[in-house]
Amino acid sequence: MDNDFIAETARRFSIPGAAVGVFHNGEEHLFTHGVTSVENPLPVNEDTLFLLGSVTKTYTATAIMRLVAAGRVELDAPVRRHVPELRLADDREVTVRQLLNHTSGLDWGTLADTGEGDDALARHVAELATLTLVGAAGERPSYSQSGYNLAGRIIENVTGQTYEQAMSALVLDPLGLSGTHFDRDAVMTRRFAVGHEKGEIARPWRHWRANNPGGGIAASVRDVLRWACSHLDADDLAEMRRPTARLRGSNLGDAIGVGWFLREIDGVQAIGHGGSSNGQFAELLLVPSLGFAVVSMANQGPDGIPFNQAVVREALRAHAGLLDRDPDPLPYNASAAAEVAGSYDNDAMVMTIENTGSGLVLEVLIRPEIRANAEMDLPADHAPFPMALLPDDEYLLTEGAFTGQRGFFTRSSDGRIIGVDLAGRMFGRVR
Template sequence: MNNDFIAETARHFDIPGAAVGVFHDGEEHLFCHGVTSTENPLPVNEDTLFLLGSVTKTYTATAIMRLVQDGRVSLDAPVSTYVPELKLADDREFTVRQLLNHTSGLDWGTLVDTGEGDDALARHVAELATLKLIGEVGERPSYSQSGYNLAGRIIENATGQTYEQAMTALLLEPLGLGNTHFDRDAVMTRRFAVGHEKGEIARPWRHWRANNPGGGIAASVKDLLAWARFHLASDDLGEMRKPTAVLRGSNLGDAIGVGWFLRDIDGVQAIGHGGSSNGQFAELLIVPERNFAVVSIANQGPDGIPFNQAMVRRALEHYVGVLDRDPEPLPYNASAAAEVAGEYDNDAMVMTIDDTGAGLVLEVLIRSEIRESAEMELPADHAPFPMGLLPRDEYVITEGAFTGQRGFFTRDSDGVIIGVDLAGRMFGRVG
């Protein structure tokens, strides 16, 4: 692992700027490449701030665990205990643990900007009355951004502070993470990376404040590696590494703990989380039994994802001899292909799986009505991805920015395919 490999891989994926951190054998290794922005370039260094997207969820979950340790929150208490103002489309009850392992049955999220005021999360919770419910509580994991934003409201109500103030008091200041921020004004006075999408500057720099608990933190590679090292050394947070829900056909992991995805990689147990924001991508992986951690952050979409994957895989192999490979798809079968081909959708996206006669192609588009009503520029849709089927109604994307992404199909009691899972999100079959 060296700067030459990072530079070569960044050129291959057309990444303007990236940073990688590795902790191994008690030593830190930091690597930086490229520039913060193609329009106003500054060299990326170990203090450059990148948006971490959903890696933020590990911070939110850890803050909840601090409140659990203090006796202010219980993982097995209903969320309504701490957020009595919560109203949903039905009167379901789910626990804090079910919120943090994505088994509440809440759909991915809302796209309503509730402002930058201190009431942003409270107003977001009010919007959840309109959120689609995609399954029974505890039925299956389904990745929910709004679920973690709701967890942020638990933190606010339990502490009497804003989410950002509480996170600073519970985690950032005690851990000395002085280059980790939620506030845009704090970021803008420091060196920070700008997101890019297919060579163009991605605007806005980040979305609205109510998304902070699920994906709004910015940090340097040095601080992100310090966060990973903190979790390596924190035996009192072992509860977060225990499986609470099984994942099927997912490259996110084999199971979910509390805030962490759990994986078996080449016979070694690992925990991790990825993140994406508007043109910025992050990946964090920890191997506790090897006292090893790797983080990678990049500022270009959509290929920031395979870039980060390449960095993590090279570090795993180079430092601890662990190989991480994608599964091989089954040979094309016309009958099986015809069975899965068709249209699927959820509240935000539409998916089409086409059978070309020689293979399958998957396309996911943001709903046109959402694009038309959006108050800000949304990321461009991706080109269709070739995909292959795996055993047990699973599949894998075989080319493009999401190569290696896995998912699975759901059947009803008659054996008919009625849905497909992609990146932990459920799409129901149309018609």
């Protein structure tokens, strides 16, 4: 892989700016392309800060593991041991591990802005009493931003510091990650990438502080690659790479460890995590047995996702000799299509699966009432996605920005389709 490939792929997906890092055979390769912003352009360089979105969760999970190693936190202890103020809708007990592998049963998250003060996470935790519960604790994975923000509150209560201060002490400073920041003021005094949506500047640049544990880091490609390398040979963090919950029909992976998604690529085990912010996208993948890591970051939505996927797959092929492929879909079947077609929803979004008579089309929209009451601009809804069915009640998106995204349908005990899983989030069928 070289700069020409990055430039050509960026042009194909209309990416204003990107940064890519590859580590293999003990060597670091850094590639940059384009500009930080279409309105105030600066060339992207190796020190340009990109928002990592949910890749931040691997940092938060690692900080928890540092506290576990120090005997200050137990993975299978109840969260209330460290966050006694926690109240949930059914007063359930949730363990620390269940937060970190998304099996707590908490829905994706709240949309309440709890400010930029040092009490932002504490106020966010108070909001969790209103959060919908999508399943019993430990029942199944369901991706939860609030679960990781709650993990950030564990870090605060255990250390007596703010989440950001504790992250510096536990993770960032020991690794010398001087190009990794949470604080907006620290970011704004450096070269940083601006998000875009279909060629327009995406505002706000970043959401509120309480989301920092689940998605608040801004970092340079050099620092993210250094972060990845710290996990390649970290025997003391091996627990993070062991499967704790299986995943069905997911391009996130085959299982979840502690903070990492685990999957097999061309017969070799890999770990990784993706992230999305407002018009910025990141993808991080490691193959520990080969000493290989790749990170790709882009500042354009929605096509930053397929751009990152194309870059990661090319890096795997060119540097590690591994081929990452999508599964082959089943031919259109009218009876099967009619069975899954219909309306589905969760607290934040509504989904429609339409049977066109020759194929299936999936559309996901932010709830109109949420969009109407939002205190800030929310990302534009995506155009509908053609989809195809896979064996065992799974499916695959076949066109658009999320091409290759997989999911699955859930059946009741009597065999009826009652829900659909998309990107680790569950939607219930509307009847």
